[in-house]
Amino acid sequence: MPKITSSRYIEAMTPWLDKLPEYLRQCEFDPSLSCYGTGESAHWPTQSNCNVFAALAVLSEAPELPEKQRLELRGTALSLLRYAMATHVTGRIPATDGKSWGHHWISVLGLERMSHGVNAIREHLTEGDCTALRNLMISESDWLLDEYPVEADMLGNSGRNKPESNIWNGGILLRTALDYPDAPRAAEYREKATKFLLNGLSHPLDAADETRYNGRPAREYHVGFNFTPNWSLDHHWYLNVGYMVICLSNLAMLHFYCRERGFEPPPELYRHADDLWRLVKACTFRDGRLLRIGGDTRARYTYCQNYAIPMWLFAADALGDRDAAEFEKGWLDIVRREAAANGDGGFYSRRLAQIAGVSYYYFTRLESDAVLCLSYGAYWRRKFALPDDSPEFPVNPPFSWQDEYHGATFLRDGNAARSFVWHAAQGPAGVCVPADRSDMAEWQNNLRGEIRSSCTPQSTHGRSSHTLFPGGFLNSGVSEWEERNPQGEGEGVYAYARHRTACAALPDGKTMLFLEYAVMTKEATIDEIKGMSLKMPNDLFNGGKRVYRAPGNVEIELPGNPGSTDSRTVSSDRLSIDGALNVYSLYGSDTLTIRRPASREIVIHRKNGPWMYSLYADEICNTYRSGCGRVRPGTVVLDGGYAVAAGGELETPVFRRLPQNGLLRMVEFRNESGRWLFAANFGEEAAAPQLPAGAALLAGSLKPGRAALWQL
Structure with missing residues (x-):
């Protein structure tokens, strides 16, 4: 250069x-x-x-x-x-x-x-x-x-x-x-x-x-x-x-x-x-x-x-x-x-x-x-005579960091940049992208499902706990979805859904696992329910084109900003994006949806409208439902798991959900780097998971709202 x-x-x-x-x-x-x-x-x-x-x-x-x-x-x-x-x-x-x-x-x-x-x-x-x-x-x-x-x-x-x-x-x-x-x-x-x-x-x-x-x-x-x-x-x-x-x-x-x-x-x-x-x-x-x-x-x-x-x-x-x-x-x-x-x-x-x-x-x-x-x-x-080149610029210098106040964990290692932050701009947000693909990075409610009401929904920052360990991290917590600008006279801001999320960055330099569970706490009109909600920018910075591939020689080339709604379901639990980022539905759905809005939806965050938008993004969901209408309190609206990995072969990982009692959720995930068990306790009491022989705890505990990771 x-x-x-x-x-x-x-x-x-x-x-x-x-x-x-x-x-x-x-x-x-x-x-x-x-x-x-x-x-x-x-x-x-x-x-x-x-x-x-x-x-x-x-x-x-x-x-x-x-x-x-x-x-x-x-x-x-x-x-x-x-x-x-x-x-x-x-x-x-x-x-x-x-x-x-x-x-x-x-x-x-x-x-x-x-x-x-x-x-x-x-x-x-x-x-x-x-x-x-x-x-x-x-x-x-x-x-x-x-x-x-x-x-x-x-x-x-x-x-x-x-x-x-x-x-x-x-x-x-x-x-x-x-x-x-x-x-x-x-x-x-x-x-x-x-x-x-x-x-x-x-x-x-x-x-x-x-x-x-x-x-x-x-x-x-x-x-x-x-x-x-x-x-x-x-x-x-x-x-x-x-x-x-x-x-x-x-x-x-x-x-x-x-x-x-x-x-x-x-x-x-x-x-x-x-x-x-x-x-x-x-x-x-x-x-x-x-x-x-x-x-x-x-x-x-x-x-x-x-x-x-x-x-x-x-x-x-x-x-x-x-x-x-x-x-x-x-x-x-x-x-x-x-x-x-x-x-x-x-x-x-x-x-x-x-x-x-x-x-x-x-x-x-x-x-x-x-x-x-x-x-x-x-x-x-x-x-001034200033340095004008970097002869030995490191491709992805190793870096690990966490911050208690923001509930933040961040790793740069292997071929990936991975993070999860609870106290983020528009509610909790995760990022998992190849270190050399800045065009794939977005954080608007990213890597965390959405329960979108009809009245200016917004997720709160949430309460969380996190652990940084060699080569990986755990991060889990709970937040609420609120209607920020209700229209009725005397109608105040209120929460309508409680959303629990847990994520693990595996010590393989590329993969993140996610488990989530959300339940309605107040009746509300729900426009969309989206699990995973991986935002994939598809605008001029990537040339306005994304290529999605699934097993069975399925290839879908999609231009950015199509001008009309163009969502589609892929009959597979895994998907490759540009051959650089892979996503997997671990449980909750055997298919993936590429949600395609009619125009740019990455918003400039404002307390009041009118809304202004600055970037187009496709959205990958493992669960997707629209036009849900009035949803009653107590309804479970999200219960699923998913994984994202930078690079690697799409067919390689093997995964399954392991049945547990109550609101304990556990998955097994295996790739060429190792075999892991990831569990999250979405209940209100301590839980004892059923573990196979030889499982070694890497980090975490299963107190209420916490997560844990074992290696087999």
């Missing part, structure tokens, strides 16, 4: 210039100025405007482009920057909604993210521009000093989990102190910047840390910890790999800003960055696509994914990780492939067309993030 260069980023950015005129608007209060998108004072439009300014500023200094084009781009960039400064509370005109922006917990984020653009175009700023920028920066910094407290908390629903905002607010204070040392409160900016930064990637042990920063021990700055002891992040109230990336991306912006401007970066900028990067790196496929084991509530492969670019550059330059360049190369190819498929220069104009129709506000923000993040690679790789 060619080395990564600034020019490759420029080539990925320039087609978007054909699309840009659709998003630009002339300012009605000052026709000499332009704005991007809706131009409102709210933080997303403000950030988007700053994003596009920075990207155009970088392009305007790109030697690869003709001089005439560069001059035009510089003019547009300056117009957008001047609009941002003029509509700030220190400015002279309102934004398109008649209001000014600024003095808000997130108001400086756009300023942080555009800082490299200011550097790129600094010599072309007028005296008036420089004065307006100084006034803006000092105004925001004063507000942060006087009005905004430094807070931190591990719980995402506390309102105080603020890792990324602490970093960007600390960044703006530090940059103001460095850029304007004559400012009357520069020393105060520097002191509070230290406190913000030390409470960004904050850890429980920081409360006793004696390491000195800006003249004081870290413990004196510590107000709380945003990360769990194992470095997971509960941002937006789930295990949020994406916002771990956002945190590191903001450190990157500050790191490269200091490096370019010749400022000495403070040590607190790098504190714990290595610790967090180790986990995020493990949650990244070789092609750069994030393995979001805890799921995602936003549009797939857009916002947080794009901000991995500055993070990778930071990892290469500040943390010395040579593998980061490989992630860059892979992701840049994915970005270019999607843009080429659109055919109009846009980054998401085909895949996210439904979002554009529902929210122009949201869609233009996503487009701006993409071009901005490419500009980091274009600019920093032009300015």
Whole structure:
């Protein structure tokens, strides 16, 4: 693969210039100025405007482009920057909604993210521009000093989990102190910047840390910890790999800003960055696509994914990780492939067309993030000598991890990435994919059945227990299905089904076994009951085609997003997907269903509609029933087992359900690597399984709600 260069980023950015005129608007209060998108004072439009300014500023200094084009781009960039400064509370005109922006917990984020653009175009700023920028920066910094407290908390629903905002607010204070040392409160900016930064990637042990920063021990700055002891992040109230990336991306912006401007970066900028990067790196496929084991509530492969670019550059330059360049190369190819498929220069104009129709506000923000993040690679790789290859990149470096708070277990070994997380974005979610097939990864209620009511169903995060053992893990628990937005007056949110799930990652480097049991707890109208519910993305990232094979020379080739419902039943208990991932119905059904919705169903999670969708996925179910109507309490709606394995021969495994008493469930599974017994106790009392001679316990116990694994 060619080395990564600034020019490759420029080539990925320039087609978007054909699309840009659709998003630009002339300012009605000052026709000499332009704005991007809706131009409102709210933080997303403000950030988007700053994003596009920075990207155009970088392009305007790109030697690869003709001089005439560069001059035009510089003019547009300056117009957008001047609009941002003029509509700030220190400015002279309102934004398109008649209001000014600024003095808000997130108001400086756009300023942080555009800082490299200011550097790129600094010599072309007028005296008036420089004065307006100084006034803006000092105004925001004063507000942060006087009005905004430094807070931190591990719980995402506390309102105080603020890792990324602490970093960007600390960044703006530090940059103001460095850029304007004559400012009357520069020393105060520097002191509070230290406190913000030390409470960004904050850890429980920081409360006793004696390491000195800006003249004081870290413990004196510590107000709380945003990360769990194992470095997971509960941002937006789930295990949020994406916002771990956002945190590191903001450190990157500050790191490269200091490096370019010749400022000495403070040590607190790098504190714990290595610790967090180790986990995020493990949650990244070789092609750069994030393995979001805890799921995602936003549009797939857009916002947080794009901000991995500055993070990778930071990892290469500040943390010395040579593998980061490989992630860059892979992701840049994915970005270019999607843009080429659109055919109009846009980054998401085909895949996210439904979002554009529902929210122009949201869609233009996503487009701006993409071009901005490419500009980091274009600019920093032009300015600095950064590693551009990874000569010995490991295909799947072994990694094992668990986290108590999120009920999370995660393994990368053999040829697979395997995980199960209870405190995930849209309810519990599992992942089992080949390590080299990022296009197969999805987590929206993945590898766990669904009982979907007619009234905005949602699964709760659930209670769980887990065990990590050499080469494998157990994870089991219970959650509930709820109707989140009932329509009747006086009708509240309520749970209608209790869903128990247990999974085992076998010590064979590829296989996961699942057992599940669900019973109705309240009468409800049920649209669909789906066992297993393996989501298999079938969109442009895999070329819009999946090939499913079953025994007996059965081969089904299915295009993505068919435009009409196209579900079908396969008369087999096993199925191969692209010859890379195999699924098996262990019990509950002797057939498998490939559920094919009429359009994209991977949703942007919102408390209220309208729903917006960002990816198409087929769905493999071992049990599938639709149009169930009213279902009474006490009805068992799911009782089945299934397995997923990365690679391997489809015909190899042998399995059977072993009869047990009550709500104890047990299966035997045998493949070329070994023979295992997996059991789960879905009852309320301890259970004693009937085991064959020679069974050796690997992990677990059969207390109520627990699971156990034996090897024969």
